[in-house]
Amino acid sequence: MIAPSWAVLFWMGISGIAWVPITISIIKNPEKVQKWASMISGVFGKVWKEASYFAIKNNIEGNINEFVGELNDNTSTVFPKISIKWTAKNNEEIVWEEGGIILVMRDREHSGKNIAHAAYFFVSELMLKKAKLHLSKTQKTCIDLYATQKIMQKQGNSYSEQFMSSYFVPEIQKDVHGKIGEYIKKFTNLDRSGLFFPVFIQELNHLGNKVFLEKLNQDIILEADSLIDFLEAFSDREVGDMTVPDCFHGKYLRCSIRIVASTKSRINDKVDSHKKRIGDVISGGFEDIYIIGSNEKANSIFIEKVIKSVLADNPNVKLVKRYAYESEIKIKGKRIRVDTSLSHLVNSEAIKYIYTAEEMSEIRSEIFYENC
Amino acid sequence: MDQEKKTLNTVHENDLKNLLEKFGLLGKVISGSVKCKFCDKTITLDNLHSILPESGNFNLICNSSDCVNELIVYLNEKKVKQEKL
Numbered sequence: 001m002i003a004p005s006w007a008v009l010f011w012m013g014i015s016g017i018a019w020v021p022i023t024i025s026i027i028k029n030p031e032k033v034q035k036w037a038s039m040i041s042g043v044f045g046k047v048w049k050e051a052s053y054f055a056i057k058n059n060i061e062g063n064i065n066e067f068v069g070e071l072n073d074n075t076s077t078v079f080p081k082i083s084i085k086w087t088a089k090n091n092e093e094i095v096w097e098e099g100g101i102i103l104v105m106r107d108r109e110h111s112g113k114n115i116a117h118a119a120y121f122f123v124s125e126l127m128l129k130k131a132k133l134h135l136s137k138t139q140k141t142c143i144d145l146y147a148t149q150k151i152m153q154k155q156g157n158s159y160s161e162q163f164m165s166s167y168f169v170p171e172i173q174k175d176v177h178g179k180i181g182e183y184i185k186k187f188t189n190l191d192r193s194g195l196f197f198p199v200f201i202q203e204l205n206h207l208g209n210k211v212f213l214e215k216l217n218q219d220i221i222l223e224a225d226s227l228i229d230f231l232e233a234f235s236d237r238e239v240g241d242m243t244v245p246d247c248f249h250g251k252y253l254r255c256s257i258r259i260v261a262s263t264k265s266r267i268n269d270k271v272d273s274h275k276k277r278i279g280d281v282i283s284g285g286f287e288d289i290y291i292i293g294s295n296e297k298a299n300s301i302f303i304e305k306v307i308k309s310v311l312a313d314n315p316n317v318k319l320v321k322r323y324a325y326e327s328e329i330k331i332k333g334k335r336i337r338v339d340t341s342l343s344h345l346v347n348s349e350a351i352k353y354i355y356t357a358e359e360m361s362e363i364r365s366e367i368f369y370e371n372c
Numbered sequence: 373m374d375q376e377k378k379t380l381n382t383v384h385e386n387d388l389k390n391l392l393e394k395f396g397l398l399g400k401v402i403s404g405s406v407k408c409k410f411c412d413k414t415i416t417l418d419n420l421h422s423i424l425p426e427s428g429n430f431n432l433i434c435n436s437s438d439c440v441n442e443l444i445v446y447l448n449e450k451k452v453k454q455e456k457l
Binding site: 049052053056078080081082083084085086087088089090091094095096097098099100101102103104105106107117118120121122124125126129132133137140141144166167170171174 | 376377378379380381382383384385386387388390391394420421422423424425426427435436437438440441443444445447448450451
């Protein structure tokens with residue numbers, strides 16, 4: 001018997017070890033695997049017709065579900081993923097439902113067009129489906145355009161350009177009053193500071209879960225606009241400016257953003273002052289409290305301490321999500337990118353799900369947001 | 373926990389003629405006698421964006437951004453009506 005050489009054993013060992021991170025990566029990133037599978041099968045698609053179906057399906061599902069995965073990571077909501085079902089494939093059964101759309105997919109060389117159509121339709125139909133019933137047509141269109149553009153941007157220039165020319169630019173060109181441009185500009189500002197998905201989309205999702213016993217009037221459209229203005233003003237604040245409004249108290253949406261990032265408080269371990277500021281908004285009836293601060297290790301530990309202390313004193317408050325992301329902050333007018341931590345607390349006692357006709361007709365205060 | 377999945381029904385362009393044939397629309401599309409549900413444009417095999425089966429009919433929608441947006445608004449309004457019922 002010939003003994004294996006050391007070199008063979010060494011390479012077998014390496015390849016054995018290499019499979020572990022590869023397997024972990026596959027489990028952690030199924031959407032990325034779908035995208036790779038789509039690319040590989042696209043090559044074979046020219047010689048194997050079936051692979052074209054496989055490539056298109058995996059390309060669309062991979063790209064959209066990757067975005068949905070990020071959305072779920074960045075909000076406290078679980079958004080549905082997409083599953084492509086072929087109808088009339090190779091003379092097989094025809095699947096359709098009354099009132100349900102059948103989308104036409106072009107061959108693989110039109111993958112940008114396919115994703116643009118599917119992503120826009122998916123975002124419009126499924127993202128914030130209930131909340132969008134209460135928003136204005138322009139608000140809805142802008143949320144759809146912005147969110148779909150985020151999906152397309154990740155896939156590279158050609159996909160992004162396809163979406164821009166098919167949907168985005170025609171909408172902007174039609175918009176003689178510049179309203180769409182205004183909203184998109186505001187969403188971009190919110191997104192730069194990391195507040196678009198984790199706070200704005202999150203708040204709209206809450207709105208969609210509320211029940212209104214009377215037809216909603218213009219109030220809710222105005223309130224959504226004010227929420228955007230509030231978040232934009234907050235996004236644009238200078239670090240250390242404690243005068244910028246940080247509490248939004250609409251008739252239907254009530255949220256507060258608390259910053260836990262002061263080096264002085266942290267060094268002196270002043271948990272109580274932060275606890276009090278957060279406690280004040282809890283007792284003030286705010287439904288959602290977003291705690292923001294640097295994700296640098298020392299601050300992250302301090303935030304954890306503050307939250308633990310708040311939760312111990314308020315059994316009705318739950319930490320529903322804590323996540324880290326990169327955002328832009330403004331120091332002396334200059335924007336810099338920093339690692340940020342956002343914790344979402346929900347004050348279950350303050351949540352109101354049902355609004356009676358009487359409550360809805362109450363005249364609300366003209367001031368939607370302030371520093372508190 | 374299994375995450376909810378929403379199904380999007382699609383037809384590959386290779387199967388489009390077959391599908392339209394089954395819906396009794398192929399001849400009309402080829403002869404240019406079918407119009408988009410939302411505009412006056414003639415539907416062709418190349419500009420067809422989607423098919424909307426409704427009340428026993430099959431409405432065809434062209435791929436102009438206006439009509440796709442009209443479709444989205446239309447589906448939303450239908451949902452609102454259904455919720456009210």
